[in-house]
Amino acid sequence: MPRQLTLVALYGEKRSPAFVELVGTCQRIAAGVLGEAFTPYAMEQVHATIVGLERHAVGAIGNAAFAQLRGRDEPMDIAGFVRHLRASAHLPMRIQLGGFREGELPHLSRGPSPYEGSVAVRGETAVLVGWPVPRQKPARATQEVSGVRPLDSIRREAQRFGILHRYHPTPASTDDDFFFRIGLVASGAPEARMALAERRIRAAMSEQAPVTFSVGLHDLSLVAYTDTTLPPGSTESWPLTDPGLDAAFLAGLYA
Numbered sequence: 001m002p003r004q005l006t007l008v009a010l011y012g013e014k015r016s017p018a019f020v021e022l023v024g025t026c027q028r029i030a031a032g033v034l035g036e037a038f039t040p041y042a043m044e045q046v047h048a049t050i051v052g053l054e055r056h057a058v059g060a061i062g063n064a065a066f067a068q069l070r071g072r073d074e075p076m077d078i079a080g081f082v083r084h085l086r087a088s089a090h091l092p093m094r095i096q097l098g099g100f101r102e103g104e105l106p107h108l109s110r111g112p113s114p115y116e117g118s119v120a121v122r123g124e125t126a127v128l129v130g131w132p133v134p135r136q137k138p139a140r141a142t143q144e145v146s147g148v149r150p151l152d153s154i155r156r157e158a159q160r161f162g163i164l165h166r167y168h169p170t171p172a173s174t175d176d177d178f179f180f181r182i183g184l185v186a187s188g189a190p191e192a193r194m195a196l197a198e199r200r201i202r203a204a205m206s207e208q209a210p211v212t213f214s215v216g217l218h219d220l221s222l223v224a225y226t227d228t229t230l231p232p233g234s235t236e237s238w239p240l241t242d243p244g245l246d247a248a249f250l251a252g253l254y255a
Contacts, residue, residue, distance in 0.1 A: 003226050005053035005078070005253060010180070011221045011230065011237050012044050016213040022097055023128070026119070026201045027182050030126050033197035038126065040183040044232055048180040050151070050220065051158050051165045053078060061254055065164040074162035078222075079247040081161040085217065085240055088157075090150040092216030095178050097130035099210030117177070118205050121198040124185050128205075130178040133212065152176040178215075184229070217241055224253060 014020050020043060027040040053076060056067035066074040085091070100114035120127045132150050152174050155165035167175040185194060221237040222245065223230060238245055 001226055001228075002058050003224055003253075004055065006223050006225065007050045007053055008047040008221055008223050008230075008237075009050055009178075009215050009219050011047040011223060011235075012232075014043060014046075015219075016211070018211045019097070019213055022205070022208070022211050023182055025204060026126075026128060029200050029204060030121065030183060030185075030197045033200060034121075034185060034189060034193055037186040037189040037193070038183055038197075039186075041181060041229070042232065045230055046180055046182060047223075047230060048178050048215075051155050051163055053163060053222075055254060063162050063164055065166045065168075066162065069164060069166065069169045074164070076163055077161040078163075078253075079245075079250045081158055081163060082222070082240060082245055082250065084157065084161065085154070085220065088154065088217075090154050091220075092214045093132045093150045094134075094212055094214055095130045096133045097128065097178075097211045098205035098208050101206055115202070115206055119198055119201045121185060121194045121201070124187055125181050126183045126185060126197070126201075127179055127181050128201075129180075130211075131176055132178065149174060149176040151178060181229075222250075 010019075023043065023046055027038075030038045031040065052065060054064040055076070056062045056064040056073070060073075061075045062073040063076050066072045098118065100118055102115045114131065118129050120129070155168060155175060158165060159168075165175060167173060167177075218239060218241050220240045222240065223238075224236045225234070227234055
């Protein structure tokens with residue numbers, strides 16, 4: 001496939017040992033239930049998608065999601081979006097994985113309750129989901145952050161730069177999910193086995209203490225890929241803190 005771009009969190013080395021332990025536990029459960037039908041991601045390959053920067057056609061700079069979901073040809077201003085994120089009051093945000101109990105009240109996102117929505121083993125992927133949690137004080141002492149959905153806000157603000165999050169099909173859509181794959185499931189894997197793996201992972205995540213970690217600007221990367229699983233061997237990444245991510249460099253990525 002032609003090279004595409006996306007904005008992700010946590011690609012490469014992981015700073016949170018608790019995150020690594022949780023992902024490893026869930027991968028082992030999936031492998032124990034699905035056997036060879038499950039292929040775990042390498043830990044450096046595990047990442048959370050913030051918003052896709054894919055173009056709708058080779059040689060174009062129009063955003064694929066805007067074209068597919070809204071029928072509009074919107075040129076992307078990736079350099080402007082990077083500058084915006086570098087000054088964002090929504091960063092850093094604190095993410096919680098696991099520790100959600102059955103019967104908890106629904107939360108402010110697009111899916112089911114945190115207990116039900118924290119894992120999905122369906123189709124050809126195994127996915128974990130976490131959510132931003134309130135922080136003790138604003139990222140900047142003089143600036144309050146409006147709203148209660150920091151990740152959704154970042155995704156919504158991307159529209160100012162010609163970038164549409166694929167889970168924002170309508171102007172009223174919301175998505176504060178911090179979602180990431182932990183591996184692939186072979187096509188044709190038995191539905192019953194996938195459902196069992198999902199239940200066991202969900203139970204393990206619910207029973208453990210919550211895993212919380214910070215996601216700041218230094219955890220975000222611009223990634224160029226030709227394989228949607230982002231294998232390290234064929235994927236290039238640049239942290240958003242890299243001063244070399246200027247307008248000229250970014251324009252050249254889709255030249």
